[in-house]
Amino acid sequence: MSAQGSAEGVVVAIDGPSGSGKSSTAKGVATARGLWYLDTGAMYRAMTWWMQHHRIDVDDAAAVAEAAGRPDITMGTDPAAPTVHVDGRDVAREIRTQEVTAKVSAVSAVPAVRERLVDEQRGTIAQARRRAGGIVVEGRDITTIVAPDASVKIYLTASAEARAHRRSGEVQGSDVAAIQADLARRDLLDSSREDSPLTQTAEALELETTGLGLDEVVAIVVALIDRAVAAAEQAESSAAI
Numbered sequence: 001m002s003a004q005g006s007a008e009g010v011v012v013a014i015d016g017p018s019g020s021g022k023s024s025t026a027k028g029v030a031t032a033r034g035l036w037y038l039d040t041g042a043m044y045r046a047m048t049w050w051m052q053h054h055r056i057d058v059d060d061a062a063a064v065a066e067a068a069g070r071p072d073i074t075m076g077t078d079p080a081a082p083t084v085h086v087d088g089r090d091v092a093r094e095i096r097t098q099e100v101t102a103k104v105s106a107v108s109a110v111p112a113v114r115e116r117l118v119d120e121q122r123g124t125i126a127q128a129r130r131r132a133g134g135i136v137v138e139g140r141d142i143t144t145i146v147a148p149d150a151s152v153k154i155y156l157t158a159s160a161e162a163r164a165h166r167r168s169g170e171v172q173g174s175d176v177a178a179i180q181a182d183l184a185r186r187d188l189l190d191s192s193r194e195d196s197p198l199t200q201t202a203e204a205l206e207l208e209t210t211g212l213g214l215d216e217v218v219a220i221v222v223a224l225i226d227r228a229v230a231a232a233e234q235a236e237s238s239a240a241i
């Protein structure tokens, strides 16, 4: 069954702590069902990179708020080749540096930053519903704030050890303990901020992935989408009778 079966387009919302597998899972699912893909963490990273690039003190919330409207952030939503441009410049590599990672939680805690980016994320979701079969969106507040009415809502987790080991596999010779400490630091900041923190709600299905491979996780989410689409089609055809 294809997600395009639903007249309204399907919206899949995935939240979870750092390194739980949100991006890999979301891209795999979007590819499997021909949906758009939106990495909202990359948008907060792009905003942070722009602030640092323009020498704005990212620890000064007032200065960040004042500048939050200035960068032009453009997200490519093809799950096979997602892109991030700021003011026309490809910043896919720059936004993954340690310098950005160290400050992205501080920048994303500024309400003016969140207001602007949440608005843009909702705009992309609306476009995907009109122009594609729908979208898979991942981040920290997608199930709660950005798209609380999503067709499928998932809170993706894995143990702190598993997440650190998965991340360490990306860089040869990396220090697993240091990675685990950095993930814990970001999780604490992201879940304790006042404005739309990372929270696990009863509305979202918890998917614990510690013992699961990526393919298994993608298959579970695809099955959830197919079930949601079938239920929506059933409801549409019952309403038409």
Ligand SMILES: Nc1ncnc2c1ncn2[C@@H]1O[C@H](COP(=O)(O)OP(=O)(O)OP(=O)(O)O)[C@@H](O)[C@H]1O
Pocket: 016, 017, 018, 019, 020, 021, 022, 023, 024, 025, 041, 166, 167, 169, 170, 209, 212, 213, 214, 215, 217
């Ligand atoms: N189920 C899984 N089994 C094994 N490895 C996985 C699984 N899911 C993801 N990974 C690997 O774990 C690492 C982190 O995954 P990913 O970047 O998707 O996490 P994330 O939640 O998006 O992280 P962040 O919040 O930091 O952006 C990647 O190297 C990815 O390939």
Ligand SMILES: Nc1ccn([C@H]2C[C@H](O)[C@@H](COP(=O)(O)O)O2)c(=O)n1
Pocket: 018, 019, 040, 041, 042, 044, 045, 104, 105, 108, 109, 138, 139, 140, 141, 142, 186, 190
């Ligand atoms: N919806 C979101 C997505 C991300 N953030 C913040 C918090 C993260 O530490 C940071 C980077 O995200 P990542 O690339 O690790 O997924 O961005 C947020 O506040 N809300």
